[in-house]
Amino acid sequence: MEKYDVIVLGAGIVGLSSAYYLKRQSRDLNILVIDKYSTYAQGNTSKAAAGFRDLFSSEPNFKLAKSSIFFYDHVQNELKFNLDMKYVGxxxxxxxxxxxxxxxxxxxxxxxxxxxxxxxxxxxxxxxxxxxxxxxxxxxxxxxxxxxxxxxxLNCGIFEPDLISNYYFNELEKMGVDFKFSTKIEKLNLEPVNKLEYPGEPFVWQEKRISSISDRADSYRADNFVIATDVWSPMLFDPLGIDTFTKxxxxxxxxxxxxxxxxxxxxxxxxxxxxxxxxxxxxxxxxxxxxxxxxxxxxxxxxxxxxxxxxxxxxxxxxxxxxxxxxxxxxxxxxxxxxxxxxxxxxxxxxISTRDDQPYIFKIMNIIFAGVTSGSGVMKGDAIGRIVSSLYLNKDYTTLYDGSSLKTDTFGYINRNVPYEEFVL
Ligand SMILES: Cc1cc2nc3c(=O)[nH]c(=O)nc-3n(C[C@H](O)[C@H](O)[C@H](O)COP(=O)(O)OP(=O)(O)OC[C@H]3O[C@@H](n4cnc5c(N)ncnc54)[C@H](O)[C@@H]3O)c2cc1C
The missing domain is CATH 3.30.9.10 (D-Amino Acid Oxidase, subunit A, domain 2)
Incomplete structure (x- = not known):
């Protein structure tokens, strides 16, 4: 089976936006998006109340929402792709x-x-x-x-997550990104970077990576993985001993x-x-x-x-x-x-992130994890995708659609720099 540069697991708003910015910023990348449902945006993205607001107490969280709203407005009003976005307040x-x-x-x-x-x-x-x-x-x-x-x-209102997802999906198809639906991944396969072919690998002193991800029948290989599997993330990460802070x-x-x-x-x-x-x-x-x-x-x-x-x-x-x-x-x-x-x-x-009610976006080995959107992932989806792309490119700062920028590791777990979010719904 073909080996991809990047496999994005999860075709909700976070996975779609991540794939979109990865591909836009590095056109040569060979990307596959996988989801367990029969099409994209069938998970929590389709369950949202479908409101957007930039009323957040935490500055980084505010930036994610404000810039994403700005981008969605651009899609609807300048690119003329209807998102049913209405500033009702x-x-x-x-x-x-x-x-x-x-x-x-x-x-x-x-x-x-x-x-x-x-x-x-x-x-x-x-x-x-x-x-x-x-x-x-x-x-x-x-x-x-x-x-x-x-x-x-007033910079708040209602929109349709399905239409936002349609926008990213259409663009991804145009750019030649592959999709594989109805594929439930059960395992992230951990291997040493340099195999010795000894039983029990990888050892503590070996550099490790994810070589492939598998469902019941097949394995899908890539150099890098973006995992945007929302509430289902612990099922994949817990067996590896990696915490995604997802509740x-x-x-x-x-x-x-x-x-x-x-x-x-x-x-x-x-x-x-x-x-x-x-x-x-x-x-x-x-x-x-x-x-x-x-x-x-x-x-x-x-x-x-x-x-x-x-x-x-x-x-x-x-x-x-x-x-x-x-x-x-x-x-x-x-x-x-x-x-x-x-x-x-x-x-x-x-x-939910019980620590501060804000997303986690970080890189570990050759995996980028993006999730824990704490009930406001659609309205922040665009900015999250941009941060994922910056992590992939090892950029220290991420520029968001409204021109603001933030440190790419702001929502990581090591240099995490976000105060508790007071405005959660
Ligand atoms: C009732 C409700 C109301 C909400 N209201 C709003 C709102 O008004 N505004 C707002 O911005 N946000 C709202 N949210 C939050 C928002 O829906 C989420 O933050 C957002 O959808 C998260 O996007 P995601 O891409 O991370 O997750 P999802 O959309 O859940 O996508 C994750 C994808 O990963 C796939 N996946 C998971 N595990 C596997 C696996 N092992 N193999 C293959 N595929 C896998 C799933 O099938 C799914 O498609 C609401 C959420 C709920 C539940």
Whole structure:
């Protein structure tokens, strides 16, 4: 079987963007992308709520998102490849406590990106159906508090991960990158660089590398490997004793419809040009994402303690999770959605970095690992691909699409230089 210069394992947003920048920056490279599904972007990329924002507290994380958003905007508006990208905004409804807690971060973001604040009166005027004062029962039982202000990110909105993936895939095909689907890799084969043909190799004193990766039937050989296998990464790396810092956690999305959904979804054009409710975040992180085509809302929350770190083969959405965790908070602030009906739902998994909620991107031997996108991998996908390409080329700095740059090992595990991310959804 042909030996490739690089095999990229995983055809989600991270693998696609990585292959794209590897090939764009070194046109001679012979690249193969492998995935276990029958086509690209069928893993967590297809499960995303499909929102984007540059509202991150950590500077490196902010750079990843801001520059990727900038690139996707370029694809849609200059290259005319539709990504269904709409700047509807992200609106955080803050009570007094969260407002105080995040004040410093908000002030920092106000200096570096487009934002605005809405007073109570402005929220009431723009979105009259939002209830800012939860009733007594909600206050007592769920400890919900009155909303005192909204913080809004304007360089934020909604897009379609499938369309972004289509863009990279089409470009990769045009550039002659090979794809092999329906191929589940079970093993990364470790060998010494210089074989002695002694049993038990590689020994501790031998330089090591991955020579090939194998499924049940075949082995695929390459000089270098990019592994972008998201939550499934530990299955390949743990047997080698390499830590990818990946912790999987189930995340669920519920779609609701109904007459009042449409009334809340299509607002007048006071707030954004689209005349659409922004992606809105309520206390406890319960969020509501407008879905224009379906005339629906996607609602979700990321639960923490009580939700195990488990990989499920086919994660299923739990209706009771919607009924008892999401709906009560949602209705406290959006009572107009009382009669909305749940019409579809799905579940995927976040690969979480419990240390700082940010990606890991590093090189070890002849493998580049890129993952642990901590719930925001689509909106950062472009920048991650660029960092992978820089690691391959041994560049100390990576230039991102907006012209900003960062040290290529910022998201590594040795010289890791990222503060804890406070704005996780
Ligand atoms: C419910 C939910 C909501 C989300 N909302 C958002 C959002 O609004 N905005 C946002 O930016 N991000 C969001 N995310 C996060 C985002 O989806 C991920 O960060 C991103 O998709 C990760 O991309 P990836 O390429 O690393 O992973 P994936 O898309 O999961 O791709 C990994 C690929 O590797 C393949 N693979 C794995 N192991 C093997 C193997 N052994 N052999 C062959 N192939 C293998 C898989 O088949 C898969 O295609 C959300 C995630 C979930 C679950």
């Amino acid at each position: 992200y609106m955080y409804l803050l009570d007094d406590e969260t407002r105080t807690k995040y004040e410093k971060i908000i002030e920092g973001l106000e200096k570096k990106t487009k934002t605005k604040r809405l007073s109570r009166d402005e929220i009431k005027d723009t979105f009259p159906f939002i209830n800012l004062d939860p009733d007594d029962v909600s206050r007592q039982v769920m400890k919900l508090k009155p909303i005192s202000e909204a913080f809004v990110g 999987p956690k189930k995340r669920q999305i519920f779609q609701i419809k109904g007459e009042n959904v449409e009334k809340a979804l299509f607002t007048d054009k006071k707030f954004n040009e689209e005349g659409i409710l922004p992606f809105t975040i309520m206390p406890y992180g319960v969020y509501i994402r407008p879905s224009i085509k379906e005339k629906a809302f996607r609602v979700a929350v990321s639960d923490d303690i009580g939700r195990s770190f488990t990989i499920e083969d086919d994660p299923y959405p739990e209706e009771n999770f919607y009924a008892y965790n999401i709906r009560p908070v949602l209705l406290s602030y959006f009572p107009t959605l009382e009669n909305s009906k749940l019409f579809s739902s799905w579940a995927g998994e976040y690969s």
